[in-house]
Amino acid sequence: MLNIKIGKIYGIEIKLRISTLLIxxxxxxxxxxxxxxxxxxxxxxxxxxxxxxxxxxxxxxILVHELAHSIVAQRYGLKVKEIELYLFGGxxxxxxxxxxPKSEIIIxxxxxxxxxxxxxxxxxxLFTLPLSLPLGVVIxxxxxxxxxxxxxxxxxxxxxxxxxxxxxxxILWAKRKNLVAATKTASRVGTFFAYGLIVYGFxxxxxxxxxxxxxxxxxxxxxxxxxxxYLQVLNEETLSHLNAKxxxxxPRLEIPFNLTLLxxxxxxxxxxxxxxxxxxxNGLIIGIIHIDDIKKVPVEQRSEFIVGYAMxxxxxxxxxxxxxxxxQVMKKFVQMESKPQLLIVKEHRDDFILGLIGKDDLxxxxxxxxxxxxxxQ
Ligand SMILES: [Zn+2]
Numbered sequence: 001m002l003n004i005k006i007g008k009i010y011g012i013e014i015k016l017r018i019s020t021l022l023i024x025x026x027x028x029x030x031x032x033x034x035x036x037x038x039x040x041x042x043x044x045x046x047x048x049x050x051x052x053x054x055x056x057x058x059x060x061x062i063l064v065h066e067l068a069h070s071i072v073a074q075r076y077g078l079k080v081k082e083i084e085l086y087l088f089g090g091x092x093x094x095x096x097x098x099x100x101p102k103s104e105i106i107i108x109x110x111x112x113x114x115x116x117x118x119x120x121x122x123x124x125x126l127f128t129l130p131l132s133l134p135l136g137v138v139i140x141x142x143x144x145x146x147x148x149x150x151x152x153x154x155x156x157x158x159x160x161x162x163x164x165x166x167x168x169x170x171i172l173w174a175k176r177k178n179l180v181a182a183t184k185t186a187s188r189v190g191t192f193f194a195y196g197l198i199v200y201g202f203x204x205x206x207x208x209x210x211x212x213x214x215x216x217x218x219x220x221x222x223x224x225x226x227x228x229x230y231l232q233v234l235n236e237e238t239l240s241h242l243n244a245k246x247x248x249x250x251p252r253l254e255i256p257f258n259l260t261l262l263x264x265x266x267x268x269x270x271x272x273x274x275x276x277x278x279x280x281x282n283g284l285i286i287g288i289i290h291i292d293d294i295k296k297v298p299v300e301q302r303s304e305f306i307v308g309y310a311m312x313x314x315x316x317x318x319x320x321x322x323x324x325x326x327x328q329v330m331k332k333f334v335q336m337e338s339k340p341q342l343l344i345v346k347e348h349r350d351d352f353i354l355g356l357i358g359k360d361d362l363x364x365x366x367x368x369x370x371x372x373x374x375x376x377q
Contacts, residue, residue, distance in 0.1 A: 003084070012070050012092075013082040014063065020085045024055030031055075031143045039135060050136050057144045059085065061118060061151060066090040068114040069107055069163075076103045081335065095331065097233075101174035108166035112155040119148030159193035159222060160186035161229040180237045187230035194223035232334065238369045239326025239362075241376045244345050247329060247365045248355035257281035261294050261302040261310060269294070276340055278356055279311045285353045287311035290340050314353070319344035322354055326365065329357060 004016045028051030035042055035050050062085055070080040070092040079095040098104035122145035126138065156164040165186050172182035201215025239247075255264050255277045268277055269291060276290040289311040297305050317338050320328060322345055332343055343357040369376035 009067060010071060010074065012067075012080050015082055015084045017084060017086040020059065024052075024059055026055075027058045027147065028052055028055035031139065034143060035136070035139050038139070042135075046136055050140060053140055054143055054147075057140070058147055061115065061144070061148050062090045064118060065111045065115050065151060065155070066092045068110040070094070072110045073098075073107045076107065078107075093335070095335065097179075098170075101170040104170035104173070105167050108163040108170070111163050112152040115148045115152035115155065119145045119150075119152060121145075122148065157193055158186070159190035159226065161225055162190070162222065165190050165226075180234060183230055183233040187226050190226035191223060194219045194226060197222065232330070235362075235366060236327045236330045238376050239330055239365060242326040242365060242369070243322060244320050244324045244326070244329050244343075244357065245322040245354065247326060247357050247361050248345050249358060249361050252278070252355055254278045254280040254285065255289060255307050257286065257306070257308040259307050261297055261305045261307060264289065264307050265294065265302070276342065276358070279307055281308070285314070285344075285355075287313050288317065288340075288342060288356070314344055317342050317344050319346050320357075321346055321348040323348050329362070333359070333362060 004018070006014050006016050008014065031054035032047040032051035035047060063083065066083045066085070070083060073080050073092065073094045076098065078098065081093045081095055083090060083092050094107075098107055122141050126141040126145065129138075129141075155162055156167075158164045158168040160166060160169055160183065168189060169182045169186035172185055173179050176182055197215050197219030201212040201217075201219060203212070204215060205212030253268065253272055253274070255268050257279055258281075259267070264277075268274075276288055278285045279287040279289050287308070289307050293310045293312060294302070297310055318332055318336060320332055320343050329343060333341060336343075341359050345354045345357060346352065347354055
């Protein structure tokens, strides 16, 4: 989905997904609605103003929550690439899992803690102000305060990968000394909570109408997140026993640099039904040709156009060393923004390119591990 970069704080890129604008609108709408119920004679301009300001305050509050996670993670020596804000909140993209249960607990707890503190401060501030304050300001302080406290408590739900679930996992991890088993239990609790929210939302929907739909949506979102996060931890663990070298596509099929696109289609793409191939010149891999690169060239020119001119350069793709573990490979895939998702595997000593790892290779490596568990333990 479309991302807007809005700046950099502490070297962390802040990105806004288009769907975030929806939450600003929604929070704003509910705040304005609350205002209109209290003061039916309020002007439309005042309503709009209160709506927009409340929407922006929530966005800033989510950002502060994520920054708290990220800055503490950085203190623990973990790299944080970016913070993404989207419809149901935000996510700090911390490049590695915390190294110890204690650091995971602290990194996870500071987010909800910051939300609770901000919410508390806003409410205290409100009650110390004189009563003659304009009602729009009172409503904004009250609404933002309550929303932040809600954000804090929601994130303390013991539903992995929500913050509270991460804390639960860290406690189990410390007790059992097994990250995968701890993640499995925390994910089960997460799934349970997600279904609980969906059922509760459904009852709300039947009794009170549309508001329940939000809970159903959040529950569904949470359920997907839980599944994905658990699978990621499980797959990383399974693949950590393989090297990048073990995961390279076999057999290696390469298209010569000077083949025409028409020949490449008939001799490679049609024959092997793969979406991309490495391109070689003088025995060295110099680029990647994907089916989409060919589609960009008009049909009538494909008999003259050579592969070397349509291919993409290797620099467009991330790379990894042959002796890096499968866990590193998984991580690179999770962070990857290039399409197709491909990883170049280089020999550690001389940067010689050994081959590629595509998404299908990840899947076959996982299958290999299921068939030969003793090799992936
Ligand atoms: Zn959080």
